Amino acid sequence: MADITVTIGKHTFQNPVFAASGTFGYGLENPDLVDISAFGAIVTKSITRQPREGNPPPRIVETPSGMINSIGLSNIGVDKYVSDMAPKYADIGCPVIMNIAGSSEDEYCEIVEITESVNSNIIGYEVNISCPNVKHGGIEFGVNAELTESLTSKIRKRTGKLVIMKLSPNVTDIRSIAKAAEAGGADALSAINTVYGMSINPHTKKSEIYTTYGGLSGPAIKPVGLACVHKVSLAVDVPVIGIGGITSGKDAVEYILAGASAIQVGTANYRDPATGISILDDLKRYLAEQNIATVAEMIGMVETYES
Amino acid sequence: MADITVTIGKHTFQNPVFAASGTFGYGLENPDLVDISAFGAIVTKSITRQPREGNPPPRIVETPSGMINSIGLSNIGVDKYVSDMAPKYADIGCPVIMNIAGSSEDEYCEIVEITESVNSNIIGYEVNISCPNVKHGGIEFGVNAELTESLTSKIRKRTGKLVIMKLSPNVTDIRSIAKAAEAGGADALSAINTVYGMSINPHTKKSEIYTTYGGLSGPAIKPVGLACVHKVSLAVDVPVIGIGGITSGKDAVEYILAGASAIQVGTANYRDPATGISILDDLKRYLAEQNIATVAEMIGMVETYES
Amino acid sequence: MKVIENTVVKSNTEIASGIWELVADSPKICSEYRGPGQFVSILPIDGWQHPLRRPMSIAAVKKSSLTIIYKIFGDVTSEFSKLQKGDNLNMLGPIGNTFSGWDDSGYDPVLVGGGVGLAPILNLKNTCADNGIAVAVIIGARRGAEHFMDHDPDNGLWLTTDDGSLGAAGTVMPTLEDVIASLPNPRLFACGPEPMLEAVRDFSIAKGIPAELSVESYMACGIELCQGCVIAKPNGQDKKNSYHERYSLVCADGPIYEAKDISFG
């Protein structure tokens, strides 16, 4: 059988299929529906310094092959996360990556410091600098290379765990942000977070999302995520984690060929939180059919016409 | 019956439904399939200074609720356009907007000068500064506010006809580009051109587009176009023409409510070049049902929760 | 416990204008079912064009048969209406809490339903009947063609129509006032469009009558993952740093709420 392990920073994951932030809760909500130990890793909902209610409804609307959300980082806050959730990860059989968001460098740093101060099974941080539906939820970092580098290096100083910066596609030049994160000391980059989108109800003439603009996700954005991952993976040396519209093994293969060392399943979890497991089965079948011995050698293997 | 005329610059159009550049040829290809005189206006394929073959195949691939193209501005060039095509517009019963693209200010200006030097039924220019699949096809202007303003003012100086700048969604801040185009003297802005996208064939492991990245269009990008149009229409005083994933009257209504004075139908023409006509019928029915007297009063009428 | 089950359609029929009843063989979900008020979330059958499951109240559970009643609203419900006996339909459920107190002999249950809010009300009505509990039922619709039951006040079933074409003219509210006038200890159970729920809510609070409302909200998951399905709680507004005090997750804490515990946009 093919070797499906992948290495990011100093961690080797049993497989490259992760669950994406905000689409898998804290990993503890549906033990009966999904065997979490089958995943390469799970990434938690963004955790902030203080608990947050999130945005008023409507927070969700469906669009063609996609959906817009504006949850507004609703979460229990780092204190409660560290005291109530983190201990439960002791025996879930799957590495947990904590996604964090903040409105200032201090806030991000405090979250890391608090988490580092306790013993936990959290193996690293995915830093959300790309949330499109909260005014001060990190996006001001994600669109600015200098701020990205500075924030990355401050977090880097505070932890020996994995530091993964999560990039926004809503920028003119994602490569420059990616390079800044790498320069700041990131172990890896995740791409992409959601794309700015809007939807209107023609009957009520109202915006279908409270914050007017929200984040577009799902199959509709798969081509956008693939382009970003390919660009970023050529621009940096650290591993890239591919996200955006992944629903099948075929999609996962496209992302890995484009340059992703691992992938995250987002919106598809809402139809079935076990989607990641069927993706993994598809991926294994693909490797067998194609006689590919390791996932590692597939990474970035896409053949382009021009270079 | 409701008044469906809309005014852009000094032109009043019989209705707000236009055909989008690159999806309706030169407007002359399929006289039997579509009654072109029913449209508010048609926008031609981008015309360049010299004829262009365009990119090598593959140029097209389907994606979930969308498609990626990388045509590479294949066109007959301005000289032939002005001599062979423009005269045919004398009696097609529909205003024609000429879309132009170039790799330098001079090129754009020469195209305008050549076109201005002859008598024609062309009522204005839509300036493509947002083509994602040609290295020097205008996108370097569309991502830079200063270059946008300078190019707009140079074109403005050369024509009394409509000048419409066509914006790219692939930027961090579309408002700043929009404001620059307005400052440069544009009569109107079109938004959006296609979104960067990529697709890979897992069996061949090849890029499905020759240029690796192409432009994503179709229903998948409707939420992106709507968000851009809403943002831009709040940022500038000139009219905005909404484009992106419009397939139905419902879609057109959403764009107008978001702030579009007119809309363009793109990818949907490939299924049926008469889509614009059915959109118009839907729109009229909507106005009647909602007791709205004029399209003009609908523009930007969306009710948002926050302001 | 919630399960995802590939159910098998047993029947799918139009029971009133634009209103369909679908019965599916669904042994796993049925065995987890806890009572009227719960719902399932159904996978669209057109691939990924519509990424989100559609929540639908459970209208009946009989052995391994699960019934839903749905109104053709848009693309996905239109597709559902084409399903035929033997086709598969992927459901997630049962989701949510249940109506409570209807089996408390100190009360006289009054059930109010309207539009697609009919399913859980019918379910509760039939469950009460099975348990020998007498109830009053009021069902509203815009016009007679949308009703599929008979106006039969003598047997405790009142129909209303906005256009007066069947039963009492007007909304359910005047009929509700009439009905409770003769009941010593009414307890309300309502499900229907938001204006109806709001009217029932305000009325029940004003009169001090206990009421349970089944509410709807836009859902991406139905299983506490997305945080999308929130409804505002009137009593939790002011906390500065709080979580789930101002907003409640309908898929986890609902869809049944006491009238005083929710407010409408």
Next chain:
Amino acid sequence: MKVIENTVVKSNTEIASGIWELVADSPKICSEYRGPGQFVSILPIDGWQHPLRRPMSIAAVKKSSLTIIYKIFGDVTSEFSKLQKGDNLNMLGPIGNTFSGWDDSGYDPVLVGGGVGLAPILNLKNTCADNGIAVAVIIGARRGAEHFMDHDPDNGLWLTTDDGSLGAAGTVMPTLEDVIASLPNPRLFACGPEPMLEAVRDFSIAKGIPAELSVESYMACGIELCQGCVIAKPNGQDKKNSYHERYSLVCADGPIYEAKDISFG
């Protein structure tokens, strides 16, 4: 003239493993049809999930009946296979040019088809038969189950399979060489997968035998609007500022090309 027509399915049957034949009532397109080689472009039936029409060669036209033969390849052709008698199918056509010279009595037509390239070859074969023209036909497939005709060299029909399970083993090329050996003035007509077309092309050029190939390319519109469906022309490579000299639009100038006029990626 091209038309868009809402055709009505008359039959839809699996004629070989994964290969389906669909007959539709299509009076408008049939009345515009000009001969073997032309194709239609068919609207997917799952809404906008698949935005692009699917090009399919015309396999036969009889009065107002139009036949296509399709292979289940992906989502859209899978959906097509579920169509039933009476269902609608929206087609745009007829598109493209036709095979030529097959009715020239100076030549001996040899038809070569493979995979989904079968449809136009069958069409040409039957049209020749209707016109009393004798032809040799060679059809290739990977395995016997993909064939639906009988290997019958005595009547001018050769089948080949890659795995040798039916007819001659191997590709169509050895059989083609055998067949033309006995013909005074062969003229080739081919449609099939790219490797087959390339082999026929190279062979015909090497032997100086005239050949027409029906090619495929990815199409967004089929009506000259998108400029997507290009194929490279070997003779137009060097112009600096040219339009449609290096690339030809398959939907406008094809799908039939003389072998020497095209090159493959």
